[in-house]
Amino acid sequence: MRKILSLQWSRLRQYYKNNRFIFVLFLVSSIVCTTGFIYLYGNLIMSMRLRNDDSRIYRRYSLSFENVEYSYDDIAERMGKLDLPVEDSIVYNSYFDSSNGSMVNLATPVTGEMYVVPVDGRHSFTNEELREGANVMIIPHFFLKVPAGLDQATGIFEYAGETFQVIGHHARPDDCYVPPETFQRLNLKITNLRIILTHKAAGTAENTDNVEKLKSLFPGGQIDSSYEYIRLRNYDFPTELTMICLVYALSLFSFMFLMKYMMETSIKENVIYGIVGASKNRITGLLLLDNVCFSAFTALAGILLHMGLKNVFFDKVNIQSDIPLTYLWSDYLLLFILCVVISQLTLLPFLIGFRKHSLLSAKGRYSYM
Numbered sequence: 001m002r003k004i005l006s007l008q009w010s011r012l013r014q015y016y017k018n019n020r021f022i023f024v025l026f027l028v029s030s031i032v033c034t035t036g037f038i039y040l041y042g043n044l045i046m047s048m049r050l051r052n053d054d055s056r057i058y059r060r061y062s063l064s065f066e067n068v069e070y071s072y073d074d075i076a077e078r079m080g081k082l083d084l085p086v087e088d089s090i091v092y093n094s095y096f097d098s099s100n101g102s103m104v105n106l107a108t109p110v111t112g113e114m115y116v117v118p119v120d121g122r123h124s125f126t127n128e129e130l131r132e133g134a135n136v137m138i139i140p141h142f143f144l145k146v147p148a149g150l151d152q153a154t155g156i157f158e159y160a161g162e163t164f165q166v167i168g169h170h171a172r173p174d175d176c177y178v179p180p181e182t183f184q185r186l187n188l189k190i191t192n193l194r195i196i197l198t199h200k201a202a203g204t205a206e207n208t209d210n211v212e213k214l215k216s217l218f219p220g221g222q223i224d225s226s227y228e229y230i231r232l233r234n235y236d237f238p239t240e241l242t243m244i245c246l247v248y249a250l251s252l253f254s255f256m257f258l259m260k261y262m263m264e265t266s267i268k269e270n271v272i273y274g275i276v277g278a279s280k281n282r283i284t285g286l287l288l289l290d291n292v293c294f295s296a297f298t299a300l301a302g303i304l305l306h307m308g309l310k311n312v313f314f315d316k317v318n319i320q321s322d323i324p325l326t327y328l329w330s331d332y333l334l335l336f337i338l339c340v341v342i343s344q345l346t347l348l349p350f351l352i353g354f355r356k357h358s359l360l361s362a363k364g365r366y367s368y369m
Helices: 002-018 020-044 046-050 072-081 127-132 180-186 204-217 227-235 237-265 267-275 280-309 329-355 359-364
Strands: 060-064 086-097 102-111 118-121 136-140 156-159 162-170 175-177 192-197 222-225
Touching: 002 020, 002 280, 020 046, 020 237, 020 280, 020 329, 046 227, 046 237, 060 204, 072 086, 072 102, 072 180, 086 180, 102 180, 127 180, 136 156, 204 222, 204 227, 222 227, 227 237, 237 280, 237 329, 280 329
Parallel strands: 102 175, 136 162
Antiparallel strands: 060 192, 060 222, 086 102, 086 192, 118 162, 136 175, 156 162
16 A cells, blocks of 8 residues: 555656646646535535525425314414424415306414515504404405405405405415404304424424324324425435536536646656556556546545635525525535546546557657657
8 A cells, every 4th residue: 555655646746747837727627626516516406505494485384174173263272282383373264266266365373473475555454453353454466366356446355245455465376364353253164274383394304293293283184294395305416416417527527638638748657667567457547546636636625615715705606695505524525525436437538548559659649758
């Protein structure tokens, strides 16, 4: 092993002595290329962004009550027993009007503040409206299909035999919000319950535990977890990783011409190895080992460069700057291995060309020899 390391060190020094400019240019270019590869890994792979993406869509649990009935008070009582940090919860009465194909989800909060994305008008109820259960409603600024009971000109909505005054519009389609007292007075069947936790499940086991807690509190309810979004995104990891590896390989391939040039300028040493008995396979192995050393060095340098500039630069130029990216040691290890392996693959065409010629004929091809 000591002899191999000594031989490898002498070969790297010889590359440097033969052409210092090309040697330095190859290393710098490879380091920049590797750093770009690490940047793409974090920004183009969805599962990386999901680690710190705490958007509401990833914290949602939806319960459907098709075969069981729960009153508003019953749901409120059960929500008080739920051993999970809840940001807000909403109950729905979903009504499909077959006469014109419209859908209305009459909704009201059970716990927490009502979350809507305002468009115009008011997006919350006054204390008096909440206390009295006023017939006021916040509706979408667009419906997938406009309900038959809505008069958009006057802002009057006829629903469940009562007249509601529209006080504002929000961005989510089909969801119409009324005060809790109003919802209870209408005595409509609750068809759905949506719960938003304060943070998303960290993993499959934690998500399963949350689902089991909800099942025990709401037996008979069909539960849909937003963890399915995360699981589906994780399925895309191999495809996304393959795509950025191809981009990295194509970028690195252009720099391999510099490596080819360094190989050619060191042909004299390779001829001497052949004269003293080294086989072509042995010399090919040495060239591969040369590239392993180069790629390992540039990969490590690129990783250290990314780690050093992550907070001051790379976090500021992420595709989604509001979502900080977390690179684990396992990510850096995977990237290191990929950099070394892809580097060897991009070198193969040049090695194949090298093996087509004997060492002595190769020596005669270069006038500087």
